[in-house]
Amino acid sequence: MxxxxxxxxxxxxxxxxxxxxxxxxxxFYGRVEAHNDAIVAAERVGFETPEQAVARGGWPDFxxxxxxxxxxxLRGGAHLLAEVHVADVYKARMEALWPEARRALAGKRATIGAVRRAPAPDGELRIQIGTPAAMAEAVAAVRDLANPVVTLTGVGESDLDVTAEGDILIVRLSEAERAATDDRTIQQSLEIIRRRVDEVGTREPTIQRQGADRILIQVPGLGSAAELKALIGTTAKLTFHPVLGRSSEPDPAPGLGRVVYPSVDERGLFYTLDASPVVSGDELVDARPDFDQNGRPAVSFRFNPTGARKFGDYTAANIGQPFAIVLDGEVISAPVIQSHIPGGSGIITGSFTVEESTNLAVLLRAGALPAGMTFLEERTIGxxxxxxxxxxxxxxxxxxxxxxxxxxxxxxxxxxxxxxxxxxxxxxxxxxxxxxxxxxxxxxxxxxxxxxxxxxxxxxxxxxxxxxxxxxxxxxxxxxxxxxxxxxxxxxxxxxxxxxxxxxxxxxxxxxxxxxxxxxxxxxxxxxxxxxxxxxxxxxxxxxxxxxxxxxxx
CATH class of the missing domain: 1.20.1640.10 (Multidrug efflux transporter AcrB transmembrane domain)
Incomplete structure (x- = not known):
């Protein structure tokens, strides 16, 4: 029926x-979109402007x-094709490995003699041994620092390739670890780019891997490709370094284990820093736009427990010493440590505008890109x-x-x-x-x-x-x-x-x-x-x- x-x-x-x-x-696309954007913007900063209130009232909340x-x-926007410099990660890994290798070899100084870092191409760590006859013992000590490669194809393989040539010990990443590192670098870059784009409230971006080391980024509704590059092109790598000296001329040969970075606030001033940071931006858990005691725009930050402990220990032991805050190879601030700073919280001051402090907080909160990028293709679609x-x-x-x-x-x-x-x-x-x-x-x-x-x-x-x-x-x-x-x-x-x-x-x-x-x-x-x-x-x-x-x- x-x-x-x-x-x-x-x-x-x-x-x-x-x-x-x-x-x-x-x-009613325009009215509803303005309503939604006003709500997102107000939630992001914690308050609502009169203009946002008007936009929100353009569509009933119920x-x-x-x-x-x-x-x-259909909407226009920005299109970028970026190539990730995965080799930068190899160099960073070797820089981070040097302090560990130095400590491991220091315990065997009686047999291997003095050790010092030798010049090496990017992606390699070379260590000169005082007693070449004991090279086998030095190689074994550094190999103990290796870890298994964490991939299905690299099971059973070590992440370090340690060899010797005369009195020089050479450390490289193994082939399996390089492949795994490349994949992790691209995946991390994808995630961080996605966070940065999402932070500014854009709608449905396309962010996907292309080939071995390239990333396609398409963001509808964004004004231009230059605006998108400014948002994601900065690595936003924040590090905190001990200050070894400063001068009006850059030192062309600062020595192994040292770096020279220019100052952002004081033009013509260069800082010589210890290359190994005390704390890095990887240990940040939060960053927000703020104001310093003089009412100038600044960025407040907070470390995770590990970073807070290292930050607190260093400030306690170095009261009265300058401490450089470095962002992407530039010293944005070098305050003198006035007292022990427990809790892992602090503030970054500098010649910021409100917009610059907000953008810096977004970049730091989203995380640092693991490697630099070159933009191979960029288009603005009207x-x-x-x-x-x-x-x-x-x-x-x-x-x-x-x-x-x-x-x-x-x-x-x-x-x-x-x-x-x-x-x-x-x-x-x-x-x-x-x-x-x-x-x-x-x-x-x-x-x-x-x-x-x-x-x-x-x-x-x-x-x-x-x-x-x-x-x-x-x-x-x-x-x-x-x-x-x-x-x-x-x-x-x-x-x-x-x-x-x-x-x-x-x-x-x-x-x-x-x-x-x-x-x-x-x-x-x-x-x-x-x-x-x-x-x-x-x-x-x-x-x-x-x-x-x-x-x-x-």
Missing amino acids: LQIPLWKRIVILALVLSGIAFAVPNL LPSGLVNLGLD PELGADSIEAGRIASVVGLAAVVVFMILSYGLFGVFASVALMVNIAMIFGILSAIGGTLTLPGIAGIVLTIGMAVDANVLVFERIREELKTAKGPARAIGLGYERAMSAIVDANITTFLTAAILFFLGSGPVRGFAVTLMIGIVTSVFTAIWVTRLLVVVWYDRRRPKTITV
């Missing part, structure tokens, strides 16, 4: 109304405020191109929708009208689901929606044709309609499952535009099956219950 229980009718209506409710904010995010090709694409997509969707509606009405009469109403609901539900999940719509995604419009009535065509067949043999129109939906179900499910599987394969194996197309296609398949089987059926049942026709024409 042609019956739909009351609870099913309620569920169908609830799903349809929910889809429409989540889709409606996209009709209504859904999710939007379909527009991709780079919003005008995106507007043209949206208009072209809108025209294609309207033309496709109109053609389908006309065809269905001419072919199936009143039943075609029901199918057309369900098609409108289907489109609304697609946008509603995209808004609810925070999906991104690209130009290929629009193509997926246009394709869905054409495919959405396939299920209705199968049902209506089946009803035509049943009218020839069934007893009464109600029985024909019920059998039509029941016996067309297998064909509908089979056709849509195969299409859904194809779209899923495109999503998991594709990238960028292909995935955008696959997402809208998969969502469209689900909603079209729902609207074809349940929404049109509900419309037919309600119409039949009210009219009770003796005969029907499909």
Whole structure:
């Protein structure tokens, strides 16, 4: 019989109304976006400006405020292709290894003699041994510092390759460790870039690895590629060093274990520092814009327990000594330690503006990039191109929708009208689901929606044709309609499952535009099956219950 229980009718209506409710904010895109951005900005800084209050009031808080995010090709924005200098990490590893190797060899000085660091190319550590005859003992002592490589392919291998040439002990990263380090460096860079971009509230960026050492970054809605480079191009590597001296001229040969960095505040002043930092930015757990005792912009910071202990021990033992705060190879501050600083908290002062202190806090809080980057490709895509694409997509969707509606009405009469109403609901539900999940719509995604419009009535065509067949043999129109939906179900499910599987394969194996197309296609398949089987059926049942026709024409 042609019956739909009351609870099913309620569920169908609830799903349809929910889809429409989540889709409606996209009709007021600018107002809703300003409302959302104002809320995010106020939450980030802890207070709301009058302008943000006005923007937030532009859309009621009790209504859904999710939007379909527009991709780079629709909204415009910034595109960068960056190459990560993975070799920088090898050098940093060797710099960090030298103090440990020196301590390990110091305990064997009686047999191996004096040790000193020898000049070496980047990525190597070379140590000169006073007694070459005891080189085997020195090699064994340094090899004890090695650790197993933590990868599936490097199981059982050491992370250090220790060899000897004459009186020189040479330490390098092993091949397995280099491969693992490269992978970790790229993954860490991806995560830190994502944090930095998310901190400024941009919508749905594309940040993904390309090849062995490259990263693709696309941020819709950002003003320019230069702005994106300024945000992510700085390594933001913060370190705290003992000050060994300062002068108006840079020392061209400061000696092994020493570095010379320029001062940011005092132009023409150069600091000679111990190359091994006391504490590094890796041990920071928080950084926030602040003001110093004179009301000037500054950045407050806090270390984790390990960093707090090292910071406290050093300040306790070096009261009255200068302590350099270095950011990306420049001394931004070199205060004199006035007293023991327990707790691991402090403040960075300098010639900051409020904007600069805020940006520095963002960079420090997101973490330091493990290595520098070179930008191989940069593009700024203007919003005008995106507007043209949206208009072209809108025209294609309207033309496709109109053609389908006309065809269905001419072919199936009143039943075609029901199918057309369900098609409108289907489109609304697609946008509603995209808004609810925070999906991104690209130009290929629009193509997926246009394709869905054409495919959405396939299920209705199968049902209506089946009803035509049943009218020839069934007893009464109600029985024909019920059998039509029941016996067309297998064909509908089979056709849509195969299409859904194809779209899923495109999503998991594709990238960028292909995935955008696959997402809208998969969502469209689900909603079209729902609207074809349940929404049109509900419309037919309600119409039949009210009219009770003796005969029907499909």
